[in-house]
Amino acid sequence: MPSTEDELFPSTPGKFKIDRQSNMLNRQFNRCFASTSTMFLWALFLIALTASYLSFQSFVDSGSRYFSASLGGIQWEKQVRNSAETHRSGGISVLVTGAAGFVGTHVSLALKKRGDGVVGIDNFNNYYDPSLKKARKQLLENHKIFIVDGDINDFKLLSKLFDTVAFTHVMHLAAQAGVRYAMENPQSYVHSNIAGLVNLLEVCKSANPQPAIVWASSSSVYGLNTDVPFSESDRTDQPASLYAATKKAGEEITHTYNHIYGLSITGLRFFTVYGPWGRPDMAYFSFTRNILQGKPITVYRGKNRVDLARDFTYIDDIVKGCLGSLDTAGKSTGSGGKKRGPALYRIFNLGNTSPVTVPNLVNILERHLKVKAKRNYVEMPGNGDVPFTHANITLARKELGCWVTQLYNSTNASIQSLLALIYAKI
Numbered sequence: 001m002p003s004t005e006d007e008l009f010p011s012t013p014g015k016f017k018i019d020r021q022s023n024m025l026n027r028q029f030n031r032c033f034a035s036t037s038t039m040f041l042w043a044l045f046l047i048a049l050t051a052s053y054l055s056f057q058s059f060v061d062s063g064s065r066y067f068s069a070s071l072g073g074i075q076w077e078k079q080v081r082n083s084a085e086t087h088r089s090g091g092i093s094v095l096v097t098g099a100a101g102f103v104g105t106h107v108s109l110a111l112k113k114r115g116d117g118v119v120g121i122d123n124f125n126n127y128y129d130p131s132l133k134k135a136r137k138q139l140l141e142n143h144k145i146f147i148v149d150g151d152i153n154d155f156k157l158l159s160k161l162f163d164t165v166a167f168t169h170v171m172h173l174a175a176q177a178g179v180r181y182a183m184e185n186p187q188s189y190v191h192s193n194i195a196g197l198v199n200l201l202e203v204c205k206s207a208n209p210q211p212a213i214v215w216a217s218s219s220s221v222y223g224l225n226t227d228v229p230f231s232e233s234d235r236t237d238q239p240a241s242l243y244a245a246t247k248k249a250g251e252e253i254t255h256t257y258n259h260i261y262g263l264s265i266t267g268l269r270f271f272t273v274y275g276p277w278g279r280p281d282m283a284y285f286s287f288t289r290n291i292l293q294g295k296p297i298t299v300y301r302g303k304n305r306v307d308l309a310r311d312f313t314y315i316d317d318i319v320k321g322c323l324g325s326l327d328t329a330g331k332s333t334g335s336g337g338k339k340r341g342p343a344l345y346r347i348f349n350l351g352n353t354s355p356v357t358v359p360n361l362v363n364i365l366e367r368h369l370k371v372k373a374k375r376n377y378v379e380m381p382g383n384g385d386v387p388f389t390h391a392n393i394t395l396a397r398k399e400l401g402c403w404v405t406q407l408y409n410s411t412n413a414s415i416q417s418l419l420a421l422i423y424a425k426i
């Protein structure tokens with residue numbers, strides 16, 4: 001008779017293990033379920049286990065519900081829906097990214113004023129004083145526009161917005177702006193202008209219905225192009241800054257989403273936009289501040305002391321171009337992430353068509369401010385600037401219809417607003 005357990009099993013290792021395990025299980029099974037009362041206890045235990053698992057699941061669900069309250073919650077969803085509601089027949093429902101930015105604020109207000117639904121999203125980053133962005137947010141809220149504090153890289157948040165509202169359009173203005181800052185913080189351009197854009201497009205392509213997208217490209221894509229005025233068909237493969245390169249990349253990226261998923265895309269190449277509620281990093285703003293404070297200003301010059309020139313464009317013209325683009329965008333054709341037919345892909349210059357040299361800009365500021373500027377002329381550092389910009393807007397005039405270029409006399413309105421901001425220490 002075998003005296004030990006081991007002697008019961010053959011010596012083949014694989015088999016040994018299996019048999020040994022099954023034997024052990026058998027013995028455990030025998031021990032545990034030896035009597036019906038123990039079986040009854042086991043049944044009770046299993047029921048309790050199932051019940052606690054189910055209640056844990058509901059805890060997890062309510063937890064994720066609670067978590068999404070930071071994205072949403074019932075109150076939040078209500079605010080989003082109310083803000084997105086249209087108040088005119090044939091109105092559109094627009095998600096405006098970068099809504100607390102300069103252009104975003106003006107476009108949001110204009111849409112709301114004509115009865116469209118608007119929901120804004122902005123990450124309130126500190127590229128420039130966020131208190132200016134908060135002040136713009138307050139202005140928008142006064143007009144019953146709800147602004148979500150969030151980043152376009154947040155896939156969950158964007159998806160939730162599209163789950164809450166079937167946006168017909170996206171006006172994509174969130175971006176890392178500024179040409180020269182790209183040398184200081186290159187990653188921020190990749191984060192917003194590339195990764196953020198792709199994230200937004202990923203959400204839009206899966207949305208049902210897919211929205212039509214209008215977004216801000218830039219005059220900087222013309223880079224070192226020397227054909228003037230700049231036309232949409234001109235070459236754009238010589239960017240002078242990382243900013244320009246990310247905007248150019250955006251044009252290519254949006255093209256692929258148009259091609260693969262049937263998203264309607266309109267890219268707008270803005271030319272140095274100025275006006276009330278403008279950006280403090282831009283020359284007309286920083287020059288105004290310095291002139292008023294008696295500080296010198298640095299005026300860049302090109303090679304051989306050639307003046308730099310910009311096709312400075314007034315914000316109201318840009319707003320008209322944005323609204324005209326939204327109105328003519330046509331529908332995206334895809335659904336469920338699949339293309340169902342060709343959709344519009346367009347690019348337009350939005351510029352003033354009459355460049356002004358930077359020294360002349362300073363003259364105009366001096367006239368309005370009635371203060372003489374202390375000018376330091378410096379050769380343009382090789383940090384992303386281009387010598388001049390000049391828009392040909394024939395295409396925008398023809399296809400957007402509403403395009404009427406204003407003259408530079410709108411400077412006064414801008415300056416009054418800048419003064420208010422400067423005195424408010426923004």
Ligand SMILES: O=C(O)[C@H]1O[C@H](OP(=O)(O)OP(=O)(O)OC[C@H]2O[C@@H](n3ccc(=O)[nH]c3=O)[C@H](O)[C@@H]2O)[C@H](O)[C@@H](O)[C@H]1O
Nearest residue numbers: 177178179218219220270271272282283298299300308385
């Ligand atoms: O159209 C665009 O795509 C871009 O427009 C804007 O860029 P820019 O045209 O560079 O505007 P802005 O900074 O106002 O400089 C104006 C002029 O002043 C010169 N400039 C500037 C600063 C300074 O200290 N001295 C100076 O001479 C400077 O050399 C330039 O000649 C947006 O910021 C950018 O986000 C993008 O949208």
